[in-house]
Each structure stands twice: as C-alpha cells, then as structure tokens.
Amino acid sequence: MTISSNLGSPIKVSVETFYVEAQSQPEKNKYVFAYTVTIKNHSLCSVKLESRHWLITDANGKESEIDGEGVIGEKPSIAPGDSYKYTSGAVLDTPLGTMQGHYLMRNEFGTEFEAPIPVFRLTCLTALH
Numbered sequence: 001m002t003i004s005s006n007l008g009s010p011i012k013v014s015v016e017t018f019y020v021e022a023q024s025q026p027e028k029n030k031y032v033f034a035y036t037v038t039i040k041n042h043s044l045c046s047v048k049l050e051s052r053h054w055l056i057t058d059a060n061g062k063e064s065e066i067d068g069e070g071v072i073g074e075k076p077s078i079a080p081g082d083s084y085k086y087t088s089g090a091v092l093d094t095p096l097g098t099m100q101g102h103y104l105m106r107n108e109f110g111t112e113f114e115a116p117i118p119v120f121r122l123t124c125l126t127a128l129h
Contacts, residue, residue, distance in 0.1 A: 040082075
C-alpha cells in the first residue's frame, strides 16, 4: 500500500508498506511490517529533518507513541526539489494497524515547522482471507 500527501505543507511524504512474513510469528502475536518513506522538498529552500513523532495503533486499539531525533540515525538535509528515502519497521501484536505522525523540519533560515505524515495502514494480507 502506498499513501502520499502534503496536506498544505511544502514537504510531501509518501509511504509504501510491506508485511515481513519471514520475521513475523503470528502464533506469538508478532507481526513485523516495513515501510519505505520518501520525503520530497517542494519548498524554495533547504530543509533539515530534526525529529519524528509516530502514533502507531494496532487492531485492538492499543496505541504507541514514538518520538526521536531524526530518522534511522540521521538528520538529513533536503535541498529544494530533492527527496530523501529511508526504510524502517514496526512490530504489532495484530495483523492490522495504522501509523501516522509528523516530522519536525527546520528550513535554512532556522524556522521550524511540522510536515504531517498522513495515516497509513499496516496490513498482513493473509489476515484478510
């Protein structure tokens, strides 16, 4: 599944998700998902990704919030018109869930703003059959 939205922000966030069957253990309620995020800078100046905030919700309604500096150990700078791509993962207790959040960005003039990450689904396709 792929989602994409900029929700009025000069930063467009696209996400593609994957169920990682080889690392999952459904009998132990462990469902592993990977997601690839592409962050595209549509502004006229460079931006730096300072931090992230995620809200992860499983099918039972259990919510986890995750805050941290940068992504995958980096605080990437993205020039106007360029994009940055990374892959990370999440482990859920259920075969279905959602993620959403935002990145805190800083432009080259020092102004901070949030780049929203719209809700996207984490889905184990075998759970739908």
